[in-house]
Amino acid sequence: MADFIIGFHAIEEALKNTSERGVLYICRNMEKRNTRLESMGRTNPKITVKKIAKAEMDKMVPRTDHRGVLLQLKSSSSSPLKKNEMSVKEFLGNLKDDQSATVLILDGITDVNNLGAIMRSADQFSVSLVIVPTRRSAQANSTVERISSGAASYVPTASVANIVREIEVLQSNGFWVYGADMDGEALHNVKFPHRTAIVMGSEGSGLSQLVEKRCDHIVSIPTEGHIDSLNVSVATGILLYERSRQLKVRS
Secondary structure (H helix, E strand, O other): OOOOEOOHHHHHHHHHHOOOOEEEEEEOOOOOOHHHHHHHHHHOOOEEEEEEOHHHHHHHOOOOOOOOEEEEEOOHHHOHHHHOEOOHHHHHHHOOOOOOEEEEEEEOOOOHHHHHHHHHHHHHOOOOEEEEEOOOOOOOOHHHHHHOOOHHHOOOEEEEOOHHHHHHHHHOOOOEEEEEEEEEEEHHHOOOOOEEEEEEEEOOOEOOHHHHHHOOEEEEOOOOOOOOOOOHHHHHHHHHHHHHHHHHHHO
């Protein structure tokens, strides 16, 4: 199946930001709000707008809730998660000596819905870089772009082969690394430093053993419910909010 961008907000952000040629497919009997996307497509000289029947669109993306609109970009590098991709070394090279930064490290997030929601939180709370492993992890695709509501267009990312090695690189550049786990120190007692990296573990098993050992601190979110843990995307949002709040208080 071709790689399409799906979802109103994801398509809207892609049309605003892409420099690639592409095709915007719209169903003839489309939803009203898709007229905005059609207008954006027609004013972009690199985008061709094609009206097609719903049955044809259904064949293009089987078993997908496309809502009558699809965007296909010519370059495989045009995915929002690929657009802002850089290496950890490049990211560190761009940091000023006195600059604070927040890095989010995802240790085996395999659900694309969780990755999309996390990317949305990363954008909302001004994360400087999201690090995603190249193996045993969800990767950029149309679902991630849709769930993030286009936020993935704005979040710098680094795809890495070895998380532990990149944690060590961050630590050697002034970052303190906080892993999230239920047995960690309560979040309200934690004061995040100038340069902070937060590590979120996988949906099922949490932080991998090697990654947890390499963290400087382990932090937890106190809860009072009947279920013993939060969804990883929800937990990420809470931790990023607290990090963002502390930065604002200091400034």
